[in-house]
Amino acid sequence: MAPAAVSLRATIFCFLAWAGLAAGDRVYIHPFHLLVYSKSSCDQLQTSNAETPKDPAFTPVPIQAKTSPVDEEALREQQVLAAEKLEAEDRVRATEVGMLLNFMGFRMYKTLSEMCSMAGSAVLSPTTLFGTLASFYLGALDPTANRLQAFLGVPGEDQGCTSRLDGHKVLSALQTIQGLLVAQGGANGQARLLLSTVVGLFTAPTLSLKQPFVQGLAPFAPITLPRSLDLATDPDLAAEKINTFMEAVTGWKMNRPLTGGSPDSTLLFNAYIHFQGKMKGFSLLPGLQEFWVDNTTSVLVPMLSGTGTFQHWSDAQNNLSMTGVPLSENACLLLIQPHGASDLRKVEALTFQHDFLTWMKNLSPRATRLTVPQLALRGSYDLQDLLAQVKLPTLLGAEANLGKISDANVRVGKVLNSILFELKAEGEQPIESAQQPEVLEVTLNRPFLFAVYERDSTALHFLGRVANPLSMV
Structure with a gap:
């Protein structure tokens, strides 16, 4: 079959598959056996909890510390290599997470759209949104973990270990989803796609972060940058420092920079994503x-x-x-x-x-x-605002139990998703x-x-x- 016919058939198939997901009711078949803990994993968890001391922690370096710029081409090569090694189970797990994030994406886009003026543009990344919430799930203990799991779309029926989401599996599935998108670029004469995700964890100087939590974010955000600075004295100055730091590291200009937040916040979670599509x-x-x-x-x-x-x-x-x-x-x-x-x-x-x-x-x-x-669309939104609009203002509020992020009491401020979406021609000549x-x-x-x-x-x-x-x- 000619490449054009293959591409056309693939387009039809993917649109129809997407349509089925968008049109269906929010009904899930439980358990998501590839996303929850297995019996053997639960046994290992019980043993490690009984025998292992506290997780090692560290205090993030000051935001003034020298940081190497993001190498997006190297990130893309890593994604392509990872996609080439995928097994059948990885693809099935990615499909399960894909279904969950699509439902959440439609719901939250509707909320974002209602918050934005129709005179302006809007852009939302369901994968980044879902990955941000899954990251907090990775750092949460009950009852916050249970509430986050329900919001992610997987009910924990009996509250037992084998009904609980494994955050590492979820973030690994997101890595697969990102890799599948860019790995197809350049195949059969198509132009290459670029997709880069960077997370900034900005903490008060006295807050220590647990190493397993930060390391666990790597599948979703291969570049995670923990940095400390004074968030309380002058929130606007802190925001300015964060914006300057992230622009220097990524090279991406965001047209709506972070503004000052609550002075009692001890952690800001900022996820930055860059997509570039070149149309063949x-x-x-x-x-x-x-x-x-x-x-x-x-x-x-x-x-x-x-x-x-x-x-x-x-x-x-x-x-x-x-x-x-x-x-x-x-x-x-x-x-x-x-x-x-x-x-x-x-x-x-x-x-x-x-x-x-x-x-x-x-x-x-x-x-x-x-x-x-x-197109060169630049969008930013605070997930805390979206959660408030869907009647969940306390999900990541002052009472949230985030004991896997830090032994100290974590007070989450802004949770920012910032997007740079570019659509270009493959070449400049007609x-x-x-x-x-x-x-x-x-x-x-x-x-x-x-x-x-x-x-x-x-x-x-x-x-x-x-x-x-x-x-x-």
């Missing part, structure tokens, strides 16, 4: 093009254009069109555009909820010339293509929605809204 066969159009923010206002933005066989469907009843573009052999970019700017809120509510399955079944291959803005009859013209020059999905794990990596490519998220 697309080129940057010369000059700037008009993007209509609403019916009367436009801005000038760089646009990408490419011609190929993409999945497409136009729905007159709901006033929207959908276009699916393969980013790699297994990764899909789905673009959803309302026919009118005023329909954005309605289409957003429908897209990431119950109508997804019906819509996916209607997608069909079309010879298409697609024009879409070049790519000549043979003339095709009846080519469908699809131009996303009005507000639209997007998602990035990986087929093998069924995981949603990003959900977003582009109301204005030039606006802050």
Whole structure:
């Protein structure tokens, strides 16, 4: 079968698989046998708890300490190598976590969307969100651990050890999910994808962190940076130091930097993620093009254009069109555009909820010339705000039991997820293509929605809204 046909079939399959997850009710088959503790693991835990002294702890070095910059290419190579060594059980475990994080992603995106103005863009990473909560689960004791497990989507039926999530297995599955996305880049002539995750653990100078907790974050965030600084005297100055430090380490500019938090906080958890997708066969159009923010206002933005066989469907009843573009052999970019700017809120509510399955079944291959803005979306949100909106303001509050993070009483302040999402052409020079009859013209020059999905794990990596490519998220 020709590579184009394989890619097309993969695109159809992954969209339909995603649709089934999005449309289903939140019903889980318990136990998630690959994510909970096995009987032998429980026996080992009981023995180690009885015999082992306290976990070794350390005080993070001051934030002024010299730190090497992030090498994103080296991170990508590590992800590719890890993906090449995956076994069947690793893939099944990743699928289980993929299902859980998708449900949470849709729920929390709805919450984030309601908090944001429709005049602005929005972007959320379900994988980073789930990984952040799983990281806190790794550091939690009951009753906080039990509440976090329930929120992650796995009920602990009898409260026994074999009903409890193994945090290390969950974070390992997230590592698999990240690796599967980037490992497909470059295959069969597709452009490479880049996905980098960095976690900053910022503590009060007197707070010591347990080594097993920090080391346990490595599968989710291969670069974890514990640093100490004065969080109490001047929270705004502390925020400025953190922003300067993270920008120097990552090289990523975040347009909404961390602002001062509560002076009684002793731990800030900041997860930073960078995604870069280069679209195969697309080129940057010369000059700037008009993007209509609403019916009367436009801005000038760089646009990408490419011609190929993409999945497409136009729905007159709901006033929207959908276009699916393969980013790699297994990764899909789905673009959803309302026919009118005023329909954005309605289409957003429908897209990431119950109508997804019906819509996916209607997608069909079309010879298409697609024009879409070049994107560099920068978004930040405090998970504490999202938890408050879903009636869980105390989940990581002052009473949270995080005894696996530190022997001291940990008071969690801001829990930040910061995202840099880039969509570029593979090259800057126009790519000549043979003339095709009846080519469908699809131009996303009005507000639209997007998602990035990986087929093998069924995981949603990003959900977003582009109301204005030039606006802050």
